[in-house]
Amino acid sequence: MKLICATLCFVAVLSFCSGVPKNGRPDNTYYDCTGLDDGLYIGDCTHFYRCDNETTRMLPCPGNLVVNEKQMWCDYKDLVKPPCGTAPNCTGIIDGKYPDYKSRCQQFYTCLHEDFYGYTKCAANLIFNPEKDNCDWPFLVKPPCGSGNERVWPSKANNP
Numbered sequence: 252m253k254l255i256c257a258t259l260c261f262v263a264v265l266s267f268c269s270g271v272p273k274n275g276r277p278d279n280t281y282y283d284c285t286g287l288d289d290g291l292y293i294g295d296c297t298h299f300y301r302c303d304n305e306t307t308r309m310l311p312c313p314g315n316l317v318v319n320e321k322q323m324w325c326d327y328k329d330l331v332k333p334p335c336g337t338a339p340n341c342t343g344i345i346d347g348k349y350p351d352y353k354s355r356c357q358q359f360y361t362c363l364h365e366d367f368y369g370y371t372k373c374a375a376n377l378i379f380n381p382e383k384d385n386c387d388w389p390f391l392v393k394p395p396c397g398s399g400n401e402r403v404w405p406s407k408a409n410n411p
């Protein structure tokens with residue numbers, strides 16, 4: 252997967268930076284569809300391209316959206332893995348739920364099979380409690396997210 256991505260990106264950068272339509276077709280033809288099946292392909296982080304009968308069409312992502320190579324659509328940066336987006340890097344991370352500190356734990360994210368599986372919002376007034384693996388009252392959650400007192404609410408580690 253990584254290798255495919257790296258290869259695609261490399262090819263994309265090469266073709267894009269040259270700025271020369273390889274197959275001599277119109278101006279926006281930065282990718283060579285010769286010999287490629289009809290379909291959608293990843294250009295770089297900001298656009299796809301489409302091959303139809305070996306002709307190329309550029310499909311830029313609107314606004315600030317970036318390429319989500321897993322879903323093959325344009326998506327918000329914070330839902331897309333690096334390098335195109337800023338979603339949490341789940342590589343090497345154990346399956347589970349993790350607090351999203353940027354939202355002050357009002358949401359958590361899920362890593363599954365070392366892949367980012369999106370954010371989940373807690374119900375109003377609740378924040379994620381990693382010790383319970385669920386949303387909880389802020390006064391029952393330890394800092395930095397909650398206001399829970401560690402002496403009153405010892406961590407699992409201290410409480411075998």
Ligand SMILES: *[C@@H]1O[C@H](CO)[C@@H](O)[C@H](O)[C@H]1NC(C)=O
Nearest residue numbers: 276285289302303304305306
């Ligand atoms: C695909 O392109 C070739 C040559 O450019 C043309 O002869 C053929 O009719 C095209 N096929 C379709 C389905 O448009």
Ligand SMILES: *[C@@H]1O[C@H](CO)[C@@H](O)[C@H](O)[C@H]1NC(C)=O
Nearest residue numbers: 332333334340341342343344
């Ligand atoms: C994601 O984390 C892994 C393991 O720590 C690391 O090897 C990899 O370079 C990271 N990827 C990115 C894009 O930060």
